[in-house]
Amino acid sequence: KAGVTQTPRYLIKTRGQQVTLSCSPISGHRSVSWYQQTPGQGLQFLFEYFSETQRNKGNFPGRFSGRQFSNSRSEMNVSTLELGDSALYLCASSSGSNRFNYGYTFGSGTRLTVV
Amino acid sequence: AQRVTQPEKLLSVFKGAPVELKCNYSYSGSPELFWYVQYSRQRLQLLLRHISRESIKGFTADLNKGETSFHLKKPFAQEEDSAMYYCALSGNNAGNMLTFGGGTRLMVKP
Numbered sequence: 181k182a183g184v185t186q187t188p189r190y191l192i193k194t195r196g197q198q199v200t201l202s203c204s205p206i207s208g209h210r211s212v213s214w215y216q217q218t219p220g221q222g223l224q225f226l227f228e229y230f231s232e233t234q235r236n237k238g239n240f241p242g243r244f245s246g247r248q249f250s251n252s253r254s255e256m257n258v259s260t261l262e263l264g265d266s267a268l269y270l271c272a273s274s275s276g277s278n279r280f281n282y283g284y285t286f287g288s289g290t291r292l293t294v295v
Numbered sequence: 296a297q298r299v300t301q302p303e304k305l306l307s308v309f310k311g312a313p314v315e316l317k318c319n320y321s322y323s324g325s326p327e328l329f330w331y332v333q334y335s336r337q338r339l340q341l342l343l344r345h346i347s348r349e350s351i352k353g354f355t356a357d358l359n360k361g362e363t364s365f366h367l368k369k370p371f372a373q374e375e376d377s378a379m380y381y382c383a384l385s386g387n388n389a390g391n392m393l394t395f396g397g398g399t400r401l402m403v404k405p
Contacts, residue, residue, distance in 0.1 A: 183338075211391050223381065223395040236392040270339065274391045283329055283341040284391070 184287035205273030212254040301396035316367040318382030328365040
């Protein structure tokens with residue numbers, strides 16, 4: 181079956197702009213999570229969506245937002261971009277049981293560069 | 296708050312030597328622990344889950360609640376094991392949020 185697909189693979193944006201990243205999870209997976217990966221901070225949790233509802237949120241400013249559609253596809257948006265937002269943004273999907281964490285399947289990521 | 300610490304950024308061993316990648320965690324409840332691996336130019340992928348008690352590619356990890364550790368071990372390292380390894384914790388809150396450690400780069404020399 182198809183894996184987790186993230187688009188676009190690369191983005192270059194200017195400070196102050198906004199950006200939208202897309203993620204299509206594995207078919208049948210209802211949980212989609214987003215992570216920011218940087219050399220300095222490592223992998224940091226942004227948020228998780230399950231059945232179109234945000235279930236968990238990390239410690240990021242309100243400029244970072246997301247949503248999930250009825251087909252489980254998810255988007256994340258970053259407004260008023262700052263240089264420090266340059267990072268690899270990873271999407272991960274899971275079957276998403278409330279009781280057990282079965283582990284994620286990750287996408288290849290979107291590399292965002294803010295100039 | 297939950298925290299995962301991987302004390303070694305880099306671990307270098309010779310082929311055939313035993314490997315132990317350290318992971319310590321801080322969490323007040325009953326966590327689920329994972330190891331993820333990222334090979335060069337590949338996606339981050341799940342290696343093993345403590346709840347499964349399985350051995351994958353010769354790697355095992357035992358959850359030690361007394362020492363709050365989840366070290367990853369392999370008796371005989373292979374060159375193809377060279378990769379970045381991340382330990383991760385999921386708390387007993389609803390959802391799939393993971394807290395990752397900083398990662399350890401394993402280099403297996405011939």
